[in-house]
Amino acid sequence: MSEKTIIAVENLVKHYGEVRAVDGVSFSVKEGETFGLLGPNGAGKTTLMEILCGLRRFDRWKVMIHGFDLVKDSLKVRASIGFCPQETLLYDLLSVRENLAFSAALYSLSSKKFKERVEFSSKVLGVGEFLKRRVQQLSGGMKRRANLAASIIHDPPIVILDEPTVGFDPTIKREFWELIKNLKGYGKTVLLSTHDMYEADEICDRVAIMEKGKIAALDEPHVLKRTIGGEPSLHIKVKETQITNALKILEKYKCAVVDDEIQVLAKDPWEIMTEVSDRLVSQGVYTDKIEIVEPTLEDVFIKLSGRRLTEDGGEK
Amino acid sequence: MNSTIGIAVKDTKYFFREKGTLFWTIAFPILIMLLFTAIFGREIPFNANIGIVNEDDQTSLTEGMISVINNMGLFTIKNFTTRAEALKELNETKVRAVLIIPQNFSQDLFLHHANVSLIVDGTSPDVAQLVGNAIKTSVVAYCKGVLNYTDPIVVDEELSFVGQRVGYKENIVPGMLCYPLLFSSMVVSTGAIVYERERGTLKKIRASPIRPINVLIGKTYAALFQTAIAILIMAVLAFTLLAPALNWNVQLLAIVMFLGAMNGIALGLIISCIGRAPQEASNAAVTIAVVLQFFIGMYFPIEYLPAYLQEIGKVIPMTYAAQALRDIMVRNATLNDVAFPIVTLALSATILYGVGVLLYRRWVEK
Numbered sequence: 135m136s137e138k139t140i141i142a143v144e145n146l147v148k149h150y151g152e153v154r155a156v157d158g159v160s161f162s163v164k165e166g167e168t169f170g171l172l173g174p175n176g177a178g179k180t181t182l183m184e185i186l187c188g189l190r191r192f193d194r195w196k197v198m199i200h201g202f203d204l205v206k207d208s209l210k211v212r213a214s215i216g217f218c219p220q221e222t223l224l225y226d227l228l229s230v231r232e233n234l235a236f237s238a239a240l241y242s243l244s245s246k247k248f249k250e251r252v253e254f255s256s257k258v259l260g261v262g263e264f265l266k267r268r269v270q271q272l273s274g275g276m277k278r279r280a281n282l283a284a285s286i287i288h289d290p291p292i293v294i295l296d297e298p299t300v301g302f303d304p305t306i307k308r309e310f311w312e313l314i315k316n317l318k319g320y321g322k323t324v325l326l327s328t329h330d331m332y333e334a335d336e337i338c339d340r341v342a343i344m345e346k347g348k349i350a351a352l353d354e355p356h357v358l359k360r361t362i363g364g365e366p367s368l369h370i371k372v373k374e375t376q377i378t379n380a381l382k383i384l385e386k387y388k389c390a391v392v393d394d395e396i397q398v399l400a401k402d403p404w405e406i407m408t409e410v411s412d413r414l415v416s417q418g419v420y421t422d423k424i425e426i427v428e429p430t431l432e433d434v435f436i437k438l439s440g441r442r443l444t445e446d447g448g449e450k
Numbered sequence: 451m452n453s454t455i456g457i458a459v460k461d462t463k464y465f466f467r468e469k470g471t472l473f474w475t476i477a478f479p480i481l482i483m484l485l486f487t488a489i490f491g492r493e494i495p496f497n498a499n500i501g502i503v504n505e506d507d508q509t510s511l512t513e514g515m516i517s518v519i520n521n522m523g524l525f526t527i528k529n530f531t532t533r534a535e536a537l538k539e540l541n542e543t544k545v546r547a548v549l550i551i552p553q554n555f556s557q558d559l560f561l562h563h564a565n566v567s568l569i570v571d572g573t574s575p576d577v578a579q580l581v582g583n584a585i586k587t588s589v590v591a592y593c594k595g596v597l598n599y600t601d602p603i604v605v606d607e608e609l610s611f612v613g614q615r616v617g618y619k620e621n622i623v624p625g626m627l628c629y630p631l632l633f634s635s636m637v638v639s640t641g642a643i644v645y646e647r648e649r650g651t652l653k654k655i656r657a658s659p660i661r662p663i664n665v666l667i668g669k670t671y672a673a674l675f676q677t678a679i680a681i682l683i684m685a686v687l688a689f690t691l692l693a694p695a696l697n698w699n700v701q702l703l704a705i706v707m708f709l710g711a712m713n714g715i716a717l718g719l720i721i722s723c724i725g726r727a728p729q730e731a732s733n734a735a736v737t738i739a740v741v742l743q744f745f746i747g748m749y750f751p752i753e754y755l756p757a758y759l760q761e762i763g764k765v766i767p768m769t770y771a772a773q774a775l776r777d778i779m780v781r782n783a784t785l786n787d788v789a790f791p792i793v794t795l796a797l798s799a800t801i802l803y804g805v806g807v808l809l810y811r812r813w814v815e816k
Contacts, residue, residue: 187657209659223654240658284654 170338363429470730639718710771716802
């Protein structure tokens with residue numbers, strides 16, 4: 135990852151009537167970085183990404199992408215970006231290869247370059263096995279891979295992915311994370327939006343947490359977790375009938391019961407882990423599980439918004 | 451509620467909530483009914499331009515005759531001072547017939563050997579027959595009524611028709627060839643943008659570095675190809691099944707059809723840019739095409755329209771395509787003869803594409 139800034143957004147504002155969908159957002163992305171926009175549905179992530187791709191107008195701006203002004207050099211900006219939205223933008227009645235050829239034509243790719251890029255997509259994204267099949271015959275995972283291949287067929291330096299794994303089962307989701315990491319290996323700058331905390335943690339170099347059109351926090355995931363998410367804690371699972379007894383044994387520690395688990399809060403949970411375990415066992419309380427849990431990006435989000443993110447991107 | 455009723459209720463609600471679909475569904479019968487009422491709801495469903503050259507010295511008598519023709523309500527009369535002027539306009543189909551009242555006509559009436567010359571545009575059989583009969587009848591009736599003139603008025607047969615006198619199949623084939631220009635071109639291009647939007651694939655196109663005009667031109671190529679197939683099928687069928695005695699000037703016909711199709715496609719693209727749902731756009735295209743076919747002289751001469759509707763027909767580009775096709779095929783028109791409709795079609799296509807680009811920016815890229 136270089137120090138060169140490839141996306142610079144300054145005070146971006148977008149209204150939908152009275153609603154400020156994007157409210158004075160500023161951030162920059164470095165070349166080769168994987169940058170995540172994390173937040174619930176309606177936080178303004180998709181609007182922000184569509185603005186960057188030239189799909190939406192905006193009210194106030196200073197956006198530079200790959201050295202080009204988003205408004206003045208709109209066509210050059212678009213040529214620098216590969217946009218992969220959450221829905222599959224492929225033609226069902228065309229084969230994958232024909233879809234790739236159409237996408238290549240939109241970017242005026244030469245036939246030689248197209249062949250190279252198809253080979254790249256086959257190797258890196260694994261579309262080679264179903265290149266000749268019509269899109270309507272593909273599984274959901276294959277469609278997503280073909281969709282990504284079509285989005286980056288022109289070899290753009292910047293790849294923008296809007297909720298790339300939404301609706302995926304965990305196995306395919308992990309596969310897709312590997313694909314995104316592969317892109318980073320090829321020097322691509324990746325900007326992705328997600329409401330999946332683990333996805334952001336797993337693949338992003340830096341994360342901006344969006345809330346009601348604003349960026350509430352922005353940093354590397356481990357820094358966010360350390361500075362906002364709180365301290366790690368010791369989680370102990372015992373039989374339900376023994377919870378009261380266990381709390382009595384551990385009364386010298388600061389304890390709380392959350393979701394049928396005893397959480398022991400300490401500055402250094404690693405230091406007290408053995409002692410706590412020994413105390414419980416010596417008093418006849420056997421643990422089903424004892425582990426140190428570090429704060430997650432979800433904890434960061436809860437701290438910032440006071441709400442928890444649900445799996446479908448909602449809040450509770 | 452069972453599933454069948456549930457589906458029906460959902461679709462009905464959806465229909466009422468898709469404002470555009472609702473609008474065109476209501477607009478279609480209203481427009482058609484208004485149009486039919488305007489065309490056929492009159493006692494005399496006809497209005498043609500005719501020219502009169504009055505060379506007679508005793509104008510009071512002949513003016514009375516002209517007045518009778520005028521009062522029939524079938525014609526808009528244009529007076530000419532010379533035969534050459536009148537015949538020029540007849541050849542240009544600006545008038546459908548020319549009545550020449552010769553010098554000494556009034557005097558000849560008293561001498562019982564009067565004659566007039568009636569020259570009718572023979573390239574439109576309906577019009578030729580109607581105009582010819584109506585003028586002959588009125589002239590004879592006037593002379594009988596005013597002067598108790600019982601001898602026949604001789605209508606000069608030598609000059610009775612200009613152009614190739616055509617039969618009904620020759621008359622209908624140019625109109626049939628307008629069908630793909632109007633319907634096929636509009637219908638295929640109407641789906642061009644709105645279906646991309648419906649499928650979501652418009653996002654892909656818009657996110658790429660392609661200009662609106664290039665999108666529209668790309669869509670036009672595809673629509674032209676599809677329209678060309680329809681034209682080819684129509685022309686081959688017309689040629690083989692009807693075998694009309696027409697002039698198949700392929701090069702000139704191709705130019706007119708290309709420009710006509712471009713107008714239809716541009717109109718379809720405009721509807722496609724504005725349409726929010728495929729059904730709405732499709733309803734709009736069908737309504738517009740069905741209504742336009744009455745205005746452009748495709749199936750019947752525009753003289754059957756009331757005068758004010760004929761004026762509307764004159765500002766519709768496809769009228770010029772229909773006119774040019776008929777002129778080439780029936781009247782053996784040359785490039786020079788159809789230069790005006792060709793230029794008009796080219797200009798209107800350019801304007802419509804300009805509007806298309808503006809609407810693409812306004813409605814599609816908003």
